[in-house]
Each structure stands twice: as structure tokens, then as C-alpha cells.
Amino acid sequence: MSGGPGAGAPAPAPARDGIPLGRIAGVPIYLAYSWFIIAAFIIVVFGPLVRRSFPYLGAGAYGVALGYALLLLVSVLVHELAHALLARAYRWPTAKIVLTLWGGHTQFGNVRSTPGRSLLVALAGPAANFLLAGAGWLFLTALPLSPVATLLAEIFVWANLLVAIFNVLPGLPLDGGRIVESAVWKATGSQDRGTVAAGYAGRIIAVGLAAAVLVPPYLRGDSPDLQTVLLTAVISGFLWMGAGASIQNARLRLRLPEVKAGTLMRPAVSVPSGSPVSRAREQVGTHADAALVITAPTGQPWAIADAGALALVPDHLADTTAVDAAARALAPGAYVPAEAAGSELVEYLAKLQGSEYAVIDRNGAVVGILTRDAVLNAISARPARRRPTAP
Template sequence: MSIGQGAGTPAPVRDGIPLGRIAGVPVYLAYSWFIIAALIVVFFGPLVGRSFPFLGAGAYAVALGYAILLLVSVLIHELAHALTAKAYRWPTAKIVLTLWGGHTQFGQVRSTPGPSLLVALAGPAANFLLAGAGWLLLLAAPLPPVAVLLTEILIWANLLVAIFNILPGLPLDGGRIVESAVWKATGSQDRGTVAAGYAGRIIALALAAAVILPPYLRQESPDLQVVLLTAVVSGFLWMGAGASISNARVRLRLPSISAAALMTPAVSVPAASPVAVARELLAGRPGTALVITAPTGQPWAIADQDALAQVPEQLAMSTQIDAVARPLGPGAYVPAAAAGSELVDYLAKLQGSEYAVIDRDGGVVGLLTQAAVLNAIAAKPNRPRSS
């Protein structure tokens, strides 16, 4: 049960079954939900049957009703996120109800610590309200035994979901408490996300230790089903926290990524130039790329220097440089000053994996490769390729 950011485009089929829109927000039921619903029916049905023998096979219908009530609780949780976000004019892309509960995805958001925290905590607050409503229902009037059972389970389920979700670590909603505190102190949301991610990993380890260690300390064998459930939940928390840390670290590296810093130096020649001129231009410039320009002056291709070296000397003046060229993609040139997310977003729209770098006057000063940018994002050393 988390919130995330993403493009505000219509959800693809893989998001699941469209359930319509609520307050303008598309809602999808992930196919994985049917797995958890089936498990609830299989395991909860016999328990209901033993408590209410007169139900017969209807006990499984009651178990299915419990699964649907949980689904409604998750939907209300996610709607609380979405509606609070809409109050702050956040673009809300969709709600997806999944195997693990659900998530609300937003478009590009520029926020501050306060609103971010309120949007995150709106979900657990909705679960507390649902638990309170169930408790008031039990007090208001006598209910049939089956209705009492479902209401009590709904109360406890919502209390557990709310309490679990306010634990201060990502990917739980309460992780925004840590994120917002560090964000407020440092001015960086991404540093807050990293801190909240590590807090989430601590929670995952603490949860596993709290369930598994006490039986061993008492020299008892822990319940296998409890161990497996704990392993699944702790693993989910650990992976979600790790994803948050990795994504935030990438965003922290983006401001230091620029075309000027990552490019290979380059010189340019017109497409009609002979190979001999290109060789003379590159002489004494080891490691320099050669960009070929079109008659319009725009970068058009890259000279393959291995092929350039193989042109016989007697043909060097009669062979044009475009004979040993590999074309650039349409518009594959960027300003040397381009940097950060603006550079990455722009390159993502271009074809090919090589881009000419130009100065303010439009002159070619370098060659940028997709590999160099990706390595910088992943903080890996760049291995220059031969041009």
C-alpha cells in the first residue's frame, strides 16, 4: 500500500481489469489479486465452516465476502491517498489494487515535505476510520453471528494494516515520516528517500527477528507457516526499500551528469571532404572522434576510424569521408551545457546510441554515447569505444 510517481498516461492492459473511475482517477484490479482471494477462500472457508456448521458450502461464500471487504478497505486506503493528492493539485495517474494491497501512482510532482507526508498518511488514517466505523457498527445494533464475525475481522484487519503502514520506513506509507524529516533538514527529497529506504530495511530485519528469534531463545521450533509468511513480508519490505534507495541514488547523481563532462572530444568535417583531409585533421589528436556534417552544417554521421585507416593511401584524396561513416539518428545532437534529468529525458526521445555535442555557436565539440550516460547514472566507470 504505497504511493509512487510515474507518467500520467493511460494504464496498459498489464495493470489488470479496469474498474472505472472514482473522482476522475482510473482504478484497476490486478490479476494477482485473484491469487490472494483464492488463498483467503481456501484457508478461511474451513474455519468459518467449523464455527458455523449450518452454513455448509456457504462458508466459502462468507470467506469470499471477507476477501471482497479487504479489497474495499484497500480501495478506500488508496482513494484517501488520491483524494488528498488532488487537494494539493497532484496529477493522479491511476490506482492499482494488487496482490500486496495496492498502490496509487502519480504524474510528475513538485511538492514540499508537508504535503508529501499528509498524502502518505491519508491511507493509514482511512484504515483507522474504517476500523472505528466497524466498532461503532457492532455497538449500534445486534448483528447476525456471521455479520459479527466479518465485522470483527474487518476491524482487526484495518487496524493491523494501518499500524503496519505507519511504521517509519519505505516502502510503507510511514516511510514518508523519515523522508519528510530528512528532506526538511537537508532540502533534498532524494536524501530523505535514501534514509527512509534504510529505515525500511531495518524494519524488515526487525520484523524477521521478532518472529523467528523468540522461539529459538525458548528452545522451541518456530511455526513453519508463520516463518514463511514473515519471510515473504520481510522480503517484500527489503526489496521495496532497496528499490527506493536505488531510484533515489540515481536521481541524486543526475545533477552531476552533463554532456560536456561525459563527451569524447570531437572535430568535424563536411560530408564531401576527402579521407586525406580527415586523416590530417585527426593527426596528433589521439582519442578524438570525427563528426561529419551535412551541407546544412548539422551533425550527420560519425566517421568509423577503423574503416578510415583501411582506405589505401592512393585513394585517400578521391574517397569522400562519408564512405566510412555511420549515420547519426535524426536530430542526434545536444548542447554541451545540457545536464541532469533534462539531458536524460531528451536523449531518451532520440534514436541511436551516439550524439554529437555542440557549443553555443552550433560547432561540434564532442561525441556523447548512450553507454557513457548510462554508466554515469549507474556510477560505473565509462569505457570509451573506438570511433
């Protein structure tokens, strides 16, 4: 369960989100197929317990367990709606709510926020669960209920209390992680540095949770049962992986301003389409280590000359063979300004086909070649690997 703005991957196609449940306040709601896993787990584990407590229910005990799963689903939906509705009050674009195996998430569009607003939107979800727990408690105390209804109401109250308390723990991917993120964001002026700090706080919580559950039994000379170990491992693993993803994504965004076409490109020179191979060789010979770009009659980059193919053209045919015969075409529109940088550059390249792009200066002259690998390596902080070129 999460709230607050942040850069992320593009929204997946609705078919991958799961079963559409409709819209609430204009926000599309989807039920992920993974939710049925947790529903089945609740029915299998909780059903026999209900049957032992209420033998007269028979197989109906599993229907009560299903009721608990549905109540939990409603609690998660209200949690995510609280995120979405407060975000709507701040005029944040809310793309959708997806209810999943791990609870759910609310996806926002690109927004400009502040530490305070981000924190309030994040904490709106746990606040909604506290209110649901209070409403359930009033329901329990104000109305005479059957034993089964009392059981479901009590579980509803405790489930919402646990969801609320768990989610305010100060570490990502939990909502309370925005507390750490907002504090560091306020102090440093960088949301991404705050996200990194909150991600490490989330990892501490993951380790602390596992230690709190598994260590005490061993100190008493006992050992936790297998079900407790597995559940703790799943929850701690989920927190650790979610925190790690937050750290990685924030670090990528921190590196984006340094991703510039002009600094990542390989130098290049150009010749017009139809130029003889002899002229292309002269250009390459006078500009060591430069790539050769062929421009169309319009002046736009059209293709890249292949050094190996140029070398294979016999000398006596070099004046009569067009350089176009030794070239690989660029994708349509595959050229970028040398000053293009950051997310603007990455988003633009993502729309283009191919993996090579000509780089042009302010006058439209070709000055370099940029590869997709060079950009990806710069974002991930891996050393760039240049393809070997024929002499």
C-alpha cells in the first residue's frame, strides 16, 4: 500500500492490471489476479478455525472465511481511495487503483509536489484504516450481533488496526516511509535523496521485523512454527524488495541530470547522400575515431556508414561507388540535439525505433552518434562498452 508522488514505470495496459471493477470518483479500480491467491490463503487457513469454533456451520465456515477476505478487500480499497481522493484535492492526476496480493497501490501521473503534501497523501491511507477500525468497534458495541457476525466484526477491527499501524512504520515501501522521505526532502531539497533514505529505513524495518518474530523463541529455548517462519519470510522479503526497488529508482533519477547527449556521444562527421566512397574515406581519415553519418537531401541524418563495408570497396571503384551502399539506415527521426539531457532525453529516445541516433548541434550539423546502450549504461552507472570497429 503506498501513496505520494514519485517517478515510476509507465502504466501497464489495463488487461495486465486485472479485472476492472468500475470507477469511484472517476478513478478506475482494478482487481489484480494475484488477489485471488491471498483470498484462497485466507479461506484455507481461516476456514477450519471457524469450523472448529462453530461446528454447526459445516461447509458454511468457508463462506465466513470468504467474507473475511472480502472485508479485507474493502478495507484496502478504502485505504487506497483515501490516497486518491486527497491527491485529487491537490489536483494530482490519479491514473488508477489496483488491488493486489500485497494489498494495493494507487498510481499517480507526473506531479509537482511538496514534502508536506506528499506526506499527507501517504498518511491518508492509514488514517482511513484507523477510522474503519473505530467504526467497526462502534458497530460491535452498539448492536446485538450473532456470534458469527461478532467474529467478523472483531476481525475487521483488528485487521484495520494492524494495517494502519503496519503502514505508518517509517520506511518504504510502507506509507510511513514518506515520513523519512519528506524529512530528508525538506532538509536537502531533493525528493530522490529522501526516497533513498526512506528505502534504507524500509530495509531496517524488514530486518527488524524478522528479528522481532524469530529471535525471541530461540532465546526461550524454543523454535517458531513453520507457518510463522514462512509468513515472516514473505512479509520481510516483500518489504526488503520494495525498499530496494525504491532505492534503485531514486538513484536512477538522481543520475538523470548527468545523462547528456553531448557528453555520451561518439564524435561524428557527415557527408551528403550519394557522395563517393573516396570522399567518405577522406572524411574519416581526417577525423580520427569519428563515425560517419550520411545526410539526406533535406540535410537531416539518414544513415551511418559502416567502416568495415567502406574498407571492402576496391580502390578503383571508390570514386564511382556511392557511400550509401556501405551504410545502415537510421530509424525515422533518430537524431537529437547535443544539449538534450535528463528525463527529456530518455523519454524522447524511448519513442524512437532503433538503437543509434545522430546528434546535431544548434545549427543542425551532425556532431556525433549516440547509442541506446551508452544512455542505459550512464543511467545505471555501468561503464560504457564501445563496439569494436573495423580499421
